[in-house]
Amino acid sequence: MMDQPECLSRELIAFLKGDISIMLASGDRTGLPTLGRALACDVSADGRRLTVFLAAKPNAALLSAIADSARVALVVNRPSTHRSIQLKGWDAEVAPAGEGAAAAVARHGAGFCRDVGLIGFDEAFSRTLMAHDPDDLAAVTFTPVAAFDQTPGPRAGGPVGP
Amino acid sequence: MSRDISLDAIRTCLEGVIPAAIATTDSEGMPNVSVLSQVHYMDPTHVALSYQFFNKTRRNILANPHAMLQVIDPGTVAQYRLRVRYLRTETSGPLFESMRAKLAGIASHTGMAGVFRLLGADVFEALGIEEVPGATLPVLARNRSLPAATRRCCERLSACTDLEELLDRTISDLRDLFGVEHAMILIADESAGRLYTVASLGYSASGIGSEIAFGDGVIGVAAREHTAIRITHATSDYAYGRAARDSSRELGAPGGEATEIPFPGLANPHSQLAVPIRVGKELIGVLFTESREAMRFCYDDEDALATVAALLGTMIHIMRQPAAAVEAVTEAPTAAAEPSGAPALLCHHAADDSVFIDHQYLIKGVAGAILWWLVRQHAQHARTDFSNRELRLAPCIRLPEAAENLEARLILLRRRLAERCDILGIEKTGRGRFRLVVRRPLALKEMP
Numbered sequence: 001m002m003d004q005p006e007c008l009s010r011e012l013i014a015f016l017k018g019d020i021s022i023m024l025a026s027g028d029r030t031g032l033p034t035l036g037r038a039l040a041c042d043v044s045a046d047g048r049r050l051t052v053f054l055a056a057k058p059n060a061a062l063l064s065a066i067a068d069s070a071r072v073a074l075v076v077n078r079p080s081t082h083r084s085i086q087l088k089g090w091d092a093e094v095a096p097a098g099e100g101a102a103a104a105v106a107r108h109g110a111g112f113c114r115d116v117g118l119i120g121f122d123e124a125f126s127r128t129l130m131a132h133d134p135d136d137l138a139a140v141t142f143t144p145v146a147a148f149d150q151t152p153g154p155r156a157g158g159p160v161g162p
Numbered sequence: 163m164s165r166d167i168s169l170d171a172i173r174t175c176l177e178g179v180i181p182a183a184i185a186t187t188d189s190e191g192m193p194n195v196s197v198l199s200q201v202h203y204m205d206p207t208h209v210a211l212s213y214q215f216f217n218k219t220r221r222n223i224l225a226n227p228h229a230m231l232q233v234i235d236p237g238t239v240a241q242y243r244l245r246v247r248y249l250r251t252e253t254s255g256p257l258f259e260s261m262r263a264k265l266a267g268i269a270s271h272t273g274m275a276g277v278f279r280l281l282g283a284d285v286f287e288a289l290g291i292e293e294v295p296g297a298t299l300p301v302l303a304r305n306r307s308l309p310a311a312t313r314r315c316c317e318r319l320s321a322c323t324d325l326e327e328l329l330d331r332t333i334s335d336l337r338d339l340f341g342v343e344h345a346m347i348l349i350a351d352e353s354a355g356r357l358y359t360v361a362s363l364g365y366s367a368s369g370i371g372s373e374i375a376f377g378d379g380v381i382g383v384a385a386r387e388h389t390a391i392r393i394t395h396a397t398s399d400y401a402y403g404r405a406a407r408d409s410s411r412e413l414g415a416p417g418g419e420a421t422e423i424p425f426p427g428l429a430n431p432h433s434q435l436a437v438p439i440r441v442g443k444e445l446i447g448v449l450f451t452e453s454r455e456a457m458r459f460c461y462d463d464e465d466a467l468a469t470v471a472a473l474l475g476t477m478i479h480i481m482r483q484p485a486a487a488v489e490a491v492t493e494a495p496t497a498a499a500e501p502s503g504a505p506a507l508l509c510h511h512a513a514d515d516s517v518f519i520d521h522q523y524l525i526k527g528v529a530g531a532i533l534w535w536l537v538r539q540h541a542q543h544a545r546t547d548f549s550n551r552e553l554r555l556a557p558c559i560r561l562p563e564a565a566e567n568l569e570a571r572l573i574l575l576r577r578r579l580a581e582r583c584d585i586l587g588i589e590k591t592g593r594g595r596f597r598l599v600v601r602r603p604l605a606l607k608e609m610p
Contacts, residue, residue, distance in 0.1 A: 023232065025185035025195035033193055033230050035185035036294070037241065058295045073193040075183065082274065084197055119272070124299060128239040131297035148218070150196050153277050157217040 008047050008144060012160065015085065016041055016050070016076055019111035024052055024140065025073045026065040026092070036062040039132060040108035041076070042100070049143055050074070050087065053101050056138040063138055067094045072142050075150060080118040084150040085160060089142030097137035105130075105137065167291040168206050172242050173461040175233040176203045177394060178268040182233045184211070186222035194218045199268055199278060201233060202261050203461055204285070209246065210257055212265055213282040220284075223248040229286065232294070238301055241294040246286035253282045256389030263380060263391045263400055271395035271456070308466045311339040316473050324593065325481055325569045329361040332449070332474060337363055340466070342451045344428055347439075347474075348374060349447040349570040350385055351528075357385055357448055358527075360574050362426055369426030370577040371525060381448050384436035388445060390464050394457050396432045421516045421526050423578075433458035437471040441479040447570075449474065481569070505603040506585045510534045512608070519583055529575040531559045536598045537586070541606055550594040572596070 008016070025035035036059035042051045052074060056063060066072055072092040077084035113126040147160040169176075182198040196219050200212035209231075213220060223229055227248035234241050252258050262280045269278035315335040322328040329347055336342040344364040348357035355376045362368045374381050379400045380391040393400060431452040439447040449471045451459065459467075509518045516526035517533050525533060535556050539545045553559060554568055561568060576588040576596075587599035 023183040023185075023195050023197075025183075025193040025230075027185075027187035027191050027193045029191075031187050031191050031226055032228050032245075033185035033187045035183060035193075035195055035230055035232055035243070037232065055296070069191065071192055073185070073195045075195045075197060077197055079181075082272070086195065088192065088194075090192070125236075125239055128297045128299050129234070129241075150217075152199070152214070152274060156215045 008043060008050075008147075012085065012147065013043050013047060015078075015083070016043055018078065019080075019115035020076045020078050020108075021112060021116075022052065022108075023075050024054060024059075024062065025075075026062055026071055027069060028061075028065040029068055034062045034065050037129075038074075039130060039137070040101070040104040041074070042104050049141055050089070051139050051141045053097050053105055053137055053139055055132040056096075056136045057133075059138070063094050063140070066092050066140055070142075072140065074144075077150070078115055080115050082152055084152075086148045086150050087144040088146045088148075089144055092140050092142035095139050095141070097139040101137050101139060102134055105132070105134075167242065167293065169203055169209065169244075169288055169291070170206050172233065172235065172291065173203050174237060175235045175240075175242060176201050176209065177236070177457065177460060178264060179236040179394075179457070180234045182231050184219055185230045185232075186219050187226055187228075188218075188222050189225045194222055198231070199272070199274075200261060200265050201231060202257075202264070202283070204257065207288050208249075208285060209244070209288055210252075210261060210283040210285050212261060212278075212280055213251060213284045214279055215281075223284070235298075238298045240298045241296060243292050243294055244288055245290045246288050249285045249287055251282040251284050256387045257285070258283045259383050259387045260389055260391060263383060263393055266397040266399035267393040267395040270397035270399070275397070275399070306339075306341060308340075308462050311335075312466045312469050315339050315470055319470070319473050319477055322477065325478065326573050326590075328474065328477055328481070329573065332470065333361050333363045335470075336451065340451075340463075342453075344431075344452045346381075346426070346450045347447060348381060348385075348450065349567055349574075350376075350445045351567070352445060354527075357381065358570075358574060359423075359426070360447075360570050360577070365426035365428075367424065367426050368577070368581060369423060370581060371529065371574050372423040372425045374425065380434045380436040381450050384438050384448050384450075385445060388438050388440060388443075390435065390437045390468055392436075392459055392464050393431075393434045394459070396430060396456070400434070421514065421523050428452050428454060430454065432456040435459040435464060435467060437464070437467045439471045439475045439478070441475040446475050446478050499599075499601070501600045501603045503602045505605045507605045507607060508534075508537055509607045509609050519585060522582075524582060525575060525578050528559065528561060529571045529578070532571060532575055533579075533586075535559055537600075537604055537606060540598055540600055541604060546598050546600070547591060548596055548598065550596075 022038035024038045027033045038052045038054040040053045070092045071090050074087045109130040116126050149158050149160050178200050182201045184198050185195045187193050202210040231244040261283050265280050269275045336345045347361040348359050350357050357374045359369050359372045376382050376386040384391040433453040436450045514526050515530035517524045517530045579586050585602045589597045591597050
């Protein structure tokens with residue numbers, strides 16, 4: 001676990017940029033959790049900040065909870081291998097997606113299609129799951145303060161070093 | 163969040179084809195999100211989640227029972243968010259066993275056999291379901307209407323007048339109305355903790371008379387737990403063939419000869435569904451179907467076959483009632499043909515009532531005891547015509563369950579003889595009456 005904000009390891013950054021599936025969660029003021037599917041994630045040049053892109057309207061409640069609490073949990077997993085990492089942050093900010101989002105989303109969408117294709121899901125399935133309105137993208141940016149290995153097995157739940 | 167979408171409407175999302183995601187929060191409000199391999203439909207307002215590891219999700223739901231799930235329909239790709247509240251964890255019993263079997267299939271299918279292991283079934287109340295706005299694919303219509311097939315099957319079963327007709331009609335309807343290719347009906351012997359096959363469909367050998375112990379494979383677990391067990395992907399965890407053979411060997415055959423009728427099931431099934439046949443709380447047997455195709459049987463198929471099994475249970479119960487078993491001779495039996503040719507040797511082992519004909523294993527247990535009694539009556543009194551009632555009263559036939567399953571034992575014996583023995587046969591001569599057909603002279607030998 002990272003006690004202080006540190007840069008993400010090169011290996012973890014490579015995993016985040018790979019062929020993955022992404023889910024983002026938060027909690028509202030009353031403690032009710034909410035979640036949604038993200039379309040891409042990007043790591044800042046210094047490796048300390050993560051930006052997650054997602055469709056805004058389908059995830060309105062999630063974005064509102066993040067704007068309210070600034071707390072997020074992000075799980076990225078590679079469906080074909082089950083490798084799964086969770087990252088947490090408490091300084092999340094919501095903003096409209098800027099330039100570069102479309103390219104990140106397109107790149108991630110292609111990677112997602114590739115990976116789930118390995119386990120038998122066709123392109124019609126994965127493209128439909130990744131379909132979105134390009135004018136309706138939001139960006140959630142946060143500093144990961146903790147990372148956990150959630151790959152099923154004996155090490156599940158253990159902290160991941162930077 | 164809308165309450166308009168019910169769990170019933172999104173059951174295809176809950177087959178474990180695509181992992182779900184669950185979000186929880188701890189007592190400080192910090193969120194946690196993780197991937198879930200199994201969300202199990204229980205009823206219109208409850209789901210159960212597989213608890214496999216003591217992780218953050220589990221710590222959180224024990225502190226704050228509110229959670230949110232996101233699931234995907236594997237056909238239409240529609241996504242749904244479910245707001246749920248944790249109620250309890252079950253670590254044994256029907257729900258747990260249903261989930262454990264299905265999880266074994268999911269684990270095997272996704273390369274996680276030996277990793278996914280069910281510790282408990284976490285029961286949640288569904289408080290609300292919303293569809294996540296987004297693109298979807300068109301719904302593919304099923305080629306068959308399951309409710310229509312179920313209705314037609316139930317109408318036909320209701321018209322059956324005896325157990326044999328009921329079993330045959332069930333098998334032919336599974337094939338013709340439900341498109342099932344492989345099926346079995348097994349009757350329970352509660353006192354022995356075993357089930358024996360009385361009808362089957364689609365196997366190279368019928369397996370009539372083969373036995374399964376309670377607890378073995380999907381059939382045995384369905385019998386032990388009185389619950390439907392359904393597997394949607396191939397898994398070795400519930401391979402009953404080996405277990406059935408091993409338990410049979412343990413019984414030990416007199417003289418070391420094999421007294422086992424091989425279980426006929428598919429070698430590599432990808433889908434299996436076993437539904438208990440019950441009347442009230444009593445287990446009568448198991449209705450079983452399987453397929454080489456993955457995902458062949460879904461929640462709707464399970465409901466359809468459970469409905470058929472419920473009617474089967476009721477019909478069998480009605481047929482057991484004394485009024486239904488009026489032993490009227492419906493037609494005057496014609497004279498039996500005389501045996502001819504070289505004598506056949508019939509050996510009986512009292513230890514397990516196994517009967518061998520010309521050193522070939524034929525049958526054992528209650529059906530073996532019935533056969534031995536019949537051939538002795540034939541040898542001593544030259545009798546060929548018998549009634550079910552005298553079998554019930556014969557002291558040397560130890561019917562374990564208050565004579566209620568005599569009819570099923572006779573069907574098993576008749577079918578086994580028809581398949582394996584051209585010397586002996588059993589023919590019905592009226593309701594509750596039958597004839598022993600002896601085509602060659604018999605030499606009877608009681609083994610020590």
